[in-house]
Amino acid sequence: MEIFISxxxxxxxxxxIYEQLRNAILSGTLKEGDLLPSIRGLAKDLRISVITTKxxxxxxxxxxxxxxxxxxxCYVAPKNTEQVRAEHCRRIEEHLRVVLRLAPACGISSEEITALIHKLQKEEQGCPTPSK
Amino acid sequence: MPNAIEIKGLNKSYPGFLLEDIHLDLPRGSILGLVGENGAGKSTLIKLTLKAINRDSGTVRVLDADLDDPDFGRIKEEVGVVLDEAYYPEVLTAQQLEKVMAYTFSNWDREAYQNYLKRFQLPEQKKFRNFSRGMKMKLALAVALSHDPKLLLLDEATSGLDPMIRDEMLDLFNEFTREENHSILISSHIVSDLEKVCDYIAFLHQGKLLLCEEKDRLVEKYAVVKIGRQDLEALDPEALAGKREGKYGVEALVYRDLIPSTFATEHTSLEDIILFLAKGGARG
Structure with a gap:
């Protein structure tokens, strides 16, 4: 596992730290029951304050x-599926916000975005739309 | 006791200098950085903590012992001290110095000392008076660390050293506090050094303690903004912690949570915060 402090x-x-450890847990890099680095050890290895790590x-x-x-x-807790879902929803929302900010800048309507999403969905499912 | 050092209502006056009503705690296992301009009282405070000079009033506890305890001398065995100058007999070599120290400290650790000499690449046969400043400080640190201290008191121990050696020393401090019951009080006017290692920052200004706070919280609390004079006037005076007016605009230190989120805040270093507060007088 890698942690970067900016x-x-x-x-x-x-x-x-919170976000990077959380992401590691959500993505499965850290699994249920895994022992996390000790607070003091992590703080000293990252050269940051113990209080902040705590x-x-x-x-x-x-x-x-x-x-x-x-x-x-500290151990990784059993995954709470609802919590994971909520977290994923939050991330999707974040990405969509970026889309909504970008779209008006180049005059793309919400219908076009919806159409684009459908198109991408089909691609992901492995049945490519006929090329125009 | 959770604190390695507890200072309450400490006063000390010299003609023309007053260290006034200092309250300061150093929680065990952490590093506290003491910042302040030359003559702010940093060294005086450290000497008072060691009972190297007598205080006028107030209480000081170091590693669970009161300064007035008759056996306070015993506590000094557990305190490693490095002052801004190392005063060892000039004609001794590092190896000869060891013999003196072995008689000085009852828990002297010969092996640890030898390891530090190697690690710091200190010459074995050179006399102390021929040491460079960097070598002298490293030797003092080697001595301070070689009698199993629980607390390090470092007064300007890194000043006057080149960046490489300073960084080496900071690494060492970081390593030392891996142990939960090891604590460090370090004074320096090189704020960036303290920013790298400290958990807490205490700011001494003209004999008064202006603030003592968790380092990361300080950086979260304050921000520097660069704004025009009109914007400055529109700003809530409560949000302003310090300012520097220039010909083309104003730089202001503000409380992050009291300003509108539309303000573009600059990345703020501990040094900026200290400088602004020293000029403006802090309000905590």
Whole structure:
């Protein structure tokens, strides 16, 4: 697993760790029951503050992605399917927002976007639309 | 006790200088960076913590012991100290110095010291007076780390050293605090060094502690914006923490959550924050 901390980004460091660990869990890089790096170890390896790392872990625990076993460490929690769905929805929304911002800039109507989505769906399903 | 150092209501006055009502905690396992201009009182504060000078009033606890405890001397065995100059006998070599130190500290670790000498590539036969400044500081650090300290007090230990050596030292501090009960108080006026390693930042200005806060929260809390004079006047005065007026516009330090989200904020370093606060006088 790789974690990158950007010091120039406007995202606070704890949020960067939170998001990257969350993504690793959602994508399956970290699996249920996996032991996460210790807070202190991760902080020192990334050369960031221990408190900030703890904050990221606390947020992950609050959101139900990990759970803490006293004296042992933090483990990846069983996947909550609803939560995963909600997270994916949120990501789709994010991408669609970009589409909606781009479309008017070059005069593409929402009907055209819908048509494009249908076309892409067919492509993904392996039955390409006849070329024009 | 969760704190390695606890300072409450500490006062110390010299003619023309006043260290006033200092409250400061260093939580165990963390690194606290003490920032301040020359003469702000950083060294005085560190010396007071060591009982190297006497305080006028206030309480100081170091590693669970009160400064007034009769056996405070015992605690000093667990504190590694590096001041801005290393004062060892000039005619001794690093190896000869070890013999002195082995008699000084009851928990002296010969092997650790030898390892540090190797790691820092310090010459074995050279006399201390012929050491370069970098070598002197490394030797002082090797001594400080070789008697199994729980707390490091470092006063300008990295100043006057080249960036490579400073970075090496920062790595060492980072490594030292991998242990949960190891803590560091480090003073420096090289803010970027402190930004790299510290968990907490305390800012001493003209003998007063202007702020002591988690480093990352500071960076989250403040932002620098570059705006015109009119925009500045339109800004909520509460949101303004400091400003620098130029001929063509104003640079202002603002509280991130008090400004409209339409403002373009610059990436703000700890150094910017400190500089603005020092000029404007902080409001916490």
């Amino acid at each position: 010091n120039t980004g406007s995202n606070p460091i704890y949020q960067q 904050r990221a872990y606390d947020e992950l625990e609050k959101a139900g992605y990990i759970h803490t076993v006293a004296g042992k460490g």
